[in-house]
Amino acid sequence: MKKIFDLSCIFNMKIRTYAHNIKHSRLGNAVRADDTFPFLCLLPGLIGVLVFFGMPFLIVIFYSFVDNPVNKEFVFLDNYINLLRNNAFKNAAVNTFEFAVTAVPLAVVLSLFLAFLLNEKIPGVSVWRSVFLSPLMVPVASVVLIWQVVFNQNGTVNVILEHFGLTAVDWFKSDYGMIVVTLLFLWKNLGYNMVLFLAGLQQIPVDLIEVAKLEGMGSIRQFFAIKLRYLSPTILFVAIMSLINSFKVFREVYLLTGDYPYSSLYLLQHFMNNTFRTLDYQKLSSAAVIMGIVMVIIIGTLFIIENRFGHEDEND
Amino acid sequence: MIKTKKKKLTHLKKKVITAVLLIIAVTCGIVFITPTVLTITNSFMAQSEISANYGALFAETETGGKQFVAEKINLKFIPDMLSFTQYLTVLLKSPDYLFKFWNSVILTAPIVLFQLMFAAISAYAFARLRGKAKEVLFFIYLIIMLMPYQVTLVPNYLVADMLNILDTRWSIILPGIFTPFAVYLLAKIMRRIPYSLVEAAKLDGAAERQIFAHIYLPLTKGAFVSAAILVFIDNWNMVEQPLIMFSDSSKYPLSVFLSQINTGEIGLAFAVAVIYMMPALFIFLYGEEYLVEGIAYSGGIKG
Numbered sequence: 001m002k003k004i005f006d007l008s009c010i011f012n013m014k015i016r017t018y019a020h021n022i023k024h025s026r027l028g029n030a031v032r033a034d035d036t037f038p039f040l041c042l043l044p045g046l047i048g049v050l051v052f053f054g055m056p057f058l059i060v061i062f063y064s065f066v067d068n069p070v071n072k073e074f075v076f077l078d079n080y081i082n083l084l085r086n087n088a089f090k091n092a093a094v095n096t097f098e099f100a101v102t103a104v105p106l107a108v109v110l111s112l113f114l115a116f117l118l119n120e121k122i123p124g125v126s127v128w129r130s131v132f133l134s135p136l137m138v139p140v141a142s143v144v145l146i147w148q149v150v151f152n153q154n155g156t157v158n159v160i161l162e163h164f165g166l167t168a169v170d171w172f173k174s175d176y177g178m179i180v181v182t183l184l185f186l187w188k189n190l191g192y193n194m195v196l197f198l199a200g201l202q203q204i205p206v207d208l209i210e211v212a213k214l215e216g217m218g219s220i221r222q223f224f225a226i227k228l229r230y231l232s233p234t235i236l237f238v239a240i241m242s243l244i245n246s247f248k249v250f251r252e253v254y255l256l257t258g259d260y261p262y263s264s265l266y267l268l269q270h271f272m273n274n275t276f277r278t279l280d281y282q283k284l285s286s287a288a289v290i291m292g293i294v295m296v297i298i299i300g301t302l303f304i305i306e307n308r309f310g311h312e313d314e315n316d
Numbered sequence: 317m318i319k320t321k322k323k324k325l326t327h328l329k330k331k332v333i334t335a336v337l338l339i340i341a342v343t344c345g346i347v348f349i350t351p352t353v354l355t356i357t358n359s360f361m362a363q364s365e366i367s368a369n370y371g372a373l374f375a376e377t378e379t380g381g382k383q384f385v386a387e388k389i390n391l392k393f394i395p396d397m398l399s400f401t402q403y404l405t406v407l408l409k410s411p412d413y414l415f416k417f418w419n420s421v422i423l424t425a426p427i428v429l430f431q432l433m434f435a436a437i438s439a440y441a442f443a444r445l446r447g448k449a450k451e452v453l454f455f456i457y458l459i460i461m462l463m464p465y466q467v468t469l470v471p472n473y474l475v476a477d478m479l480n481i482l483d484t485r486w487s488i489i490l491p492g493i494f495t496p497f498a499v500y501l502l503a504k505i506m507r508r509i510p511y512s513l514v515e516a517a518k519l520d521g522a523a524e525r526q527i528f529a530h531i532y533l534p535l536t537k538g539a540f541v542s543a544a545i546l547v548f549i550d551n552w553n554m555v556e557q558p559l560i561m562f563s564d565s566s567k568y569p570l571s572v573f574l575s576q577i578n579t580g581e582i583g584l585a586f587a588v589a590v591i592y593m594m595p596a597l598f599i600f601l602y603g604e605e606y607l608v609e610g611i612a613y614s615g616g617i618k619g
Binding site for chain 1: 333334337338340341344345347348349351352354355358370389391434435437438440441442444445446453456457459460462463464465466467468469470471472473474475490491493494496499524525528549552553555556559560570571572573574575582585586589590592593596597599600604607608611612613614615
């Protein structure tokens with residue numbers, strides 16, 4: 001066990017000295033002085049980002065604290081309190097949260113499994129990779145028809161269920177809806193996550209595994225002691241991406257069930273869409289601010305975790 | 317003697333494990349590819365076959381939900397008779413779908429093109445500039461990139477309203493262009509270019525502009541393709557933005573319009589669905605390596 005750590009230390013040190021040499025090479029300071037051109041390069045994009053994201057978001061924050069955009073009277077947290085009392089918002093937030101909490105861990109674990117599967121020496125690896133990745137490319141709208149055929153009240157799944165003497169379920173108009181949506185989410189996103197994990201697996205030094213094998217470490221120990229440790233930054237990244245993508249599952253739900261789905265499928269984006277229809281700026285802006293804060297907290301937490309545990313992979 | 321026996325056993329064990337893994341891969345693979353394949357095969361069915369198989373699907377909505385539905389849906393893999401009538405109808409007789417397809421193109425193409433153009437120079441700046449301010453700015457870009465539409469659409473709508481571009485394509489294209497995803501991806505890759513290359517170029521008397529055009533751009537060609545593919549998929553698939561920015565459904569891209577299809581046109585819908593996924597699948601077939609590289613590079617958020 002100790003040997004393994006020694007090896008990884010040497011490995012890391014080598015990379016660090018290499019990076020150090022590049023950063024502090026002899027000529028470094030002499031020629032680096034002029035930053036004008038890179039700065040000019042930054043400007044056009046920066047102006048766009050400020051105009052379309054930065055500045056309006058500050059306005060959104062301002063709107064969330066005033067009574068209406070015309071009167072502009074400061075009302076402190078009233079808008080937020082009203083929003084948190086709103087049943088539609090609560091329902092949407094709970095559904096979205098529940099979905100993320102179940103779908104994201106599933107997406108991480110299952111895609112890790114797929115990555116390990118493809119990392120073994122099975123025949124036709126590149127074919128399987130294409131197959132698992134293909135749902136990413138297929139537009140949601142194109143496969144919605146098939147989902148409708150499969151999960152309709154008279155659809156394929158129910159026909160099979162009844163064949164085995166089970167009762168049919170109206171998938172999109174019952175609490176089972178989320179199960180279907182989770183399946184669709186996994187179908188679309190596992191391939192993307194799997195590629196991330198495959199890249200992460202490539203980062204594990206081969207000699208490390210060799211040494212572990214020579215020392216008689218079992219494959220399960222290898223998995224937990226070496227592979228998972230090295231994969232930890234990737235796991236966090238996959239978790240973040242899955243979280244972001246879990247918000248996009250609205251696409252599937254909307255295309256399958258429209259503006260007002262069954263209450264168990266009512267997501268935050270539905271709430272936003274319906275609030276946009278009445279242009280209730282107070283509700284919209286306070287909802288956007290709350291969601292933004294929650295996202296920053298979640299992503300920030302994951303960053304801190306990565307800083308703590310993901311040290312070994314710091315090689316760029 | 318014993319050793320060779322053991323070797324044989326481990327060899328056998330390996331074979332069994334490979335076989336089991338292969339079976340798992342095949343099963344998963346079939347599940348993953350079936351919906352896409354079904355959509356394609358179903359698009360080659362004649363309208364009569366579609367009605368016979370999927371009549372029950374929309375029977376409820378046809379008469380307001382009161383009708384007794386006798387038939388079950390019959391999911392079919394292979395059409396009884398290969399028919400191209402659906403495609404002919406889409407291409408020649410119902411221009412509506414082609415218009416919506418065009419809507420998708422005209423929204424997606426400028427976003428991909430200009431997001432990459434702006435990203436090229438921004439990423440170069442992020443790769444070359446040093447200091448705390450740059451780090452903070454990059455972090456802000458990252459946060460914006462990670463924000464879901466539920467958050468960003470409100471500020472986007474406000475700006476569109478102020479600029480008076482609501483209900484025009486600009487309200488989607490402009491925020492799309494400045495979404496920092498491509499900046500993030502390209503900056504990560506450009507940072508890996510060793511500074512010694514820049515120094516060497518400077519010693520040879522290259523101007524900054526030339527360093528950008530002759531070192532950074534050619535070295536990151538692959539990354540540009542990767543970023544373009546990833547930006548394309550996301551925007552080809554857009555649903556959230558048109559729903560909020562367009563009050564007039566004639567501007568909807570095909571991704572939204574396909575779900576609002578009429579009952580009598582399920583067969584057509586399959587053909588349209590296939591036409592719609594073709595550009596994406598085409599890009600996938602030719603650019604899969606780039607796609608994989610792009611995803612792999614985007615990993616490890618700190619970069």
